Amino acid sequence: MPFSTLTDPIDLARAQAALETAWAEIRPALSQDTYERERTRLAYAVAALASLAEDEDDLARRAVERYRSQS
Secondary structure (H helix, E strand, O other): OOOOOOOOHHHHHHHHHHHHHHHHHHHHHOOHHHHHHHHHHHHHHHHHHOOOOOOHHHHHHHHHHHHHHOO
C-alpha cells in the first residue's frame, strides 16, 4: 500500500490529489494494459515525496519527474 505511511488525513488527501493530477499527465502516454502497474508505481513515487513537497501541485510535479526518470 503506497500511502500506508501517511497517517495524517490532510497528508493523505494531498497525496491522493497529487496522484490524480500526475496520473492525468502520465496516463495518455501508456497502453491500457499497463495502467494498473504504472499507476501503482506512480503512487509509490508520490508517497516517497509527500514529506518534501510544498503543496499538491509541487508533489504532482516531483512525482512525474521521478516517474519519468525511472522509466
